[in-house]
Amino acid sequence: MSTSVARPKLAVIVANGISGDSRVQKTALAAARAGWDVTLIGRSSSKHTERSWFGPVKVVRVPVASHIKRRVAARAAHGSARAQLTQFGIKDRAALEQLRAAHGAWVRETTARIGWLSQAPAYSAPAAVGLKAVVRARRSAHKLRLKAYKWEERRKPEQQPTGEWRKDWPALLDLDLAFGPVIEKLAPDVIHANDITAINLGAMAAARLRASGRKCVWLYDAHEYVAGVEWPQPRMDSAFPAVEKEFIAKADAVVTVSPEIAEVIREDYGLARTPLVVRNTPIRETIGGAGGRVSVRQACGLDDGVPLLVYSGWISSERGLGAAVEGLAQLPGYHLAIVAGKRSPELVRLLALAEETGVRDRIHVVPYVAQHEVADYLSTADLGLICSQRTINYELSLPTKTAEYLHAGLPIIASDVKTLSAFVREHGVGEVFVSGDAGSFVEAVTRGLARAADMREHITDAILTELSWEHQCEGLMALYSEISGLTPPPAEPGFSWEAVERPVTGAAEAEEPREQLERGWTPLGKTPIKLGLGPANYAGQLAAFAQAVTRERADVSAEVVKHRTARTHDYPADVYVEGKALKNLDVQLEQVQRIVPRYTHLIADAFRPVFGGLNGDSIEGDLPALRHGKVKVALLAHGSEVRDPALHRKRNPYSLFRDAPEGYEEKLAAIAEQNRRIARESGLPVFVTTPDLLLDLPMATWAPLVVDVDAWACDRPVMERERPVVLHAPSARWTKGTDRVLPVLQDLHDRGRIDFRLAEQVSWNTVREMVMEADIIIDQFAIGTYGTFACEGMAAGKPVVAYLDKESIAACGVTPPIVNATPETLDSAMEALLADREGTARLGVESAAFARKYHDGTATARALDGFLTR
Secondary structure (H helix, E strand, C coil), rough: EECCCCCCEEEEECCCCCCCHHHHHHHHHHHHHHCEEEEEEEECCCCCCEEEECCCCCEEEECCCCCHHHHHHHHHHCCHHHHHHHHHCCHHHHHHHHHHHHHHHHHHHHHHHHHHHHHCCCHHHHHHHHHHHHHHHHHHHHHHHHHHHHHHHHHCCCCCCCCHHHHHHHHHHHHHHHHHHHHHHHHCCEEEEEHHHHHHHHHHHHHHHHHHCCCCCEEEEEECCCHHHCCCCCHHHHHHHHHHHHHHHCCCCECCHHHHHHHHHHHHHHHCCCCCCCCCCCCCCHHCCCEECCCHHHHHCCCCCCCCEEEEEECCCCCCCCHHHHCCCCCCCEEEEEECCCHHHHHHHHHHHHHHHHHHHEEEEECCHHHHHHHHHHCCCCEEEEEECHHHHHCCCCCHHHHHHHHCCEEEEEEECHHHHHHHHHCCCEEEEEEHHHHHHHHHHHHHHHCHHHHHHHCCCCHHHHHCCHHHHHHEEEEEHHHHHHCCCCCCCCCCCCEEEEEEEHHHHCCCCCHHHHHCCEECCCCCCCEECCCHHHHHHHHHHHHHHHCCCCCCCEEEEEEEECCCCCCCCHHHEEEEHHHHHHHHHHHHHHHHCCCCCEEECCCCCCCCCCCCCCCHHHHHHHHHCCEEEEEEEEECCCCCHHHHHHHCCCCCHHHHHCCHHHHHHHHHHHHHHHHHCCCEEEECCCCCCHHHHCCEEEECCCCCHHHHHHCCCCCCCCCCCCECCCCCCCHCHHHHHHHHHHHHHHHHCCEEECCCCCCCCHHHHHHHCCCCCECCCEECCHHHHHHHHCCCCCCEEECCCCCHHHHHHCCCCEEECCCCCHHHHHHHHHCCCCHHHHHHHHHHHHHHHHHCHHHHHHHCCCCCCC
């Protein structure tokens, strides 16, 4: 076996969105830890490819269309020649309703014309009579079309399974169309295909790569016994065993989750080798790291003495939670926490059952946490529940929850399915009840709570070692090398199981994770002050605030949350929440559970709601819940969300509102007026990042913008070139006054006085390099103050030119070393800088010193000190 110099490539593929699939995430991390170059490929929830880093693992989510699925459905719906005639031009129910609407509109318009003709002179009467005949004929024809369509619908046979997976579940082919090109472009040495919906992807991608002359092996990871699953649709019941049968023997290796399933799969398909067993177990190394930071009891709002049962995992009927809900009525004082990723139909049914039985107030639906935090999260409960019904898969395997509960130190209340009940009884780590029997469940819980201390003693180190991911993944890593003939070199130092996914965009897609994507603040933990910051994170300022505060204050830990849209940049954060998802009640409630039980303090920026749209479109609606949860709140404003357009126009002859797109000023004025009212009436501490906003919010405190002055520091000399490089980088021209100053700068360039460069629609990395290369920075001429770009330029030691209005600068009491110019005086100001090159260079040095004094985060942390108290 050879030892590779370059890291061998592994593609871990799964046909879901990756998030929440702990087995897939842990597999990818384990392989990276072993030295593999890992790419994790999953399904995008949008129409675009999404890329990110999950620690050292590259993550690609690909959009999947439904072309084949629709084609098969269309053929089934309109396959017969008779249907082509009886349902001509009506492809589905929606088209039928459109036809009805069009006919109704025509009839109404035509009968109105008949009415007008009837009131006209006598010579119009024949026309009215003719139109009436046309209406009668059209109505008859329309009724005939509808009858024919419905007649054909009644005679269509139900779509029965064919036994051919390509027809029964054509979505598998759509997955291959989406995933296949991505996998083949990557050209991995090994493909790890997870679950039944990826088996054809792994098989066909490996075969195509081999056909092209590349060596590629693949393995199939059977997450369950496919033939034993009660699939919700008959065609799934037909398709999935069929696709497994076609491809499983082609795999270079097979992996599954329990010895019992491994043996059944080997016998079913006549495999030469029994599949390797890799149980889905927790990462033991991470347990304890989130203690005190995450707590299911705290998420429920319960005191320590309240008996708390917990169920963690997917909610479906075969999970048997109905017995627990019914049994709770006979367990007065007991509470049940259900850890669920989203509100499934079964969860809705269970909550309705809880209402009927009078226990809804003792059932708490709480959100998931990161996979490495699960055991710590669950550890504050008393007993863990596994209520599985008697299906083949549950009889044959030890659920993932078993290991999670035991690592959390929880005794288990288990139903009497074969493998699980045998394990619980053999090791004495729980109580067993009759599956589906609420009375038996009540008895088991009563015994379990009484014997909890004794059963915890039976959770031995040997059990926890066996049921740890570190132990389970050893065989998997050896299998990769065995089937590929490759042994990776040692991994880079600094590996951590506690990886946090970091989105990347643009040029960064092909790069290794950069420092700016790494968390540079103390993560939320066991500190007296637990500070949350969210949800806008404009220009990454919340991340910068978190770095500054936790650097200056050892008693503060922080979590940054960003609500993102397609138009926002992915600046560093701990948690990213998709804007579209925030419309869902489940996601809104997740934000409540994330914030209220876990934070002591919250900086809410841009006056945006932190719970999504749960309580309205501003932070005002969320304040009662935050006050009730005893979370101290401060408001943070950045700019136009509070800036008064009329006041700005009055003091600034070059106001950005004079050049704003049509309707923009009116829209902003209404939002800003609302937010200023909230600031006045809430009585909360208010902070602003730019001095001019102190004029709009007189009660506010200036918390200066924060930039990484060390990262921006530049030792390149300025003003030594014959034609100094002058840079202007507007995010939007009208907000910077670009069109007012561009003629002056272009004229200076054309006359050979400067080398003018305009940076528009380029990546942040490109702008940063252009700043380093520049001699002079031109900032804004429309706001009257200085912003992030000016701070970055000053930190790089570059002289900055901008328009500053006297009132704004006086409001904060600090005058920056910025050359103050207007569009009319810019030419003379530039000539003066060019004439005194030594003085201009000294101005750059003064600028760097100013940025370090006021914008390295120290002054900002001091400004927040009064708020960050208990």
